[in-house]
Amino acid sequence: MNIINVPVIARFALASLLTLGVATPSLAASAQEIDIKVDAALERFKDKVNGGATFIEKAEGLLVFPDIIKAGIGIGGEYGEGALRIDGRTVQYYSTAAASIGFQLGAQQKTVVLAFLDQEELEEFRASDGWEAGVDGSVAVIEWGAGKNINTVEIDKPIVGFVFNNKGLMYNLTLEGTKITKLDR
Secondary structure: OOOOOHHHHHHHHHHHHHHHHHHOHHHOOOHHHHHHHHHHHHHHHHHHOOOHHHHHHHOOEEEEEEEEEEEEEEEEEEEEEEEEEEOOEEEEEEEEEEEEEEEEEEEEEEEEEEEEOOHHHHHHHHHOOEEEEOOOEOEEEOOOOOOOOHHHOOOOOOEEEEEEEOOEEOOOOOOOOOEEEEEOO
8 A cells, every 4th residue: 555645745736836836927928829829719619619600709708718727736726818809809818827725636728718798797807907707707607418509508697608628618617716817918
């Protein structure tokens, strides 16, 4: 039987996360890099979500984080940079970050698209200095079956979230506790 030294693992995880946190500003993407990745993410969204192109056109605004990296060993964290698009053009850049504690080991990449379906919610989001999903706004993460058109799904929330990776939409995920902050780009 193997005995795992929890304090050593916890220190290793914390050191790894702190190293990632310190390195993040130097690895920050330029506005042009973010826009290129957001364009690609929206194209993947249109390809993966039946009716996605029409749905995007209906939204008051889209907040797109094309590359959120989540990693952890007991203590986890995630970080990504993205852009808010209104009428197809970028109006502001944002970062997203979250932390977690619990059984976790490894890393993953995901894309998050938040669709603002209500103008008032979009304006409140834009006016905030820092915004937290579930606290400052309720986000409905959409789930539906293959082949179903997103435009036929009855959505009663003003903000809708989609989480996907290269294989398609990811289910049973939450965005609660995710902190979103404006970036200067």
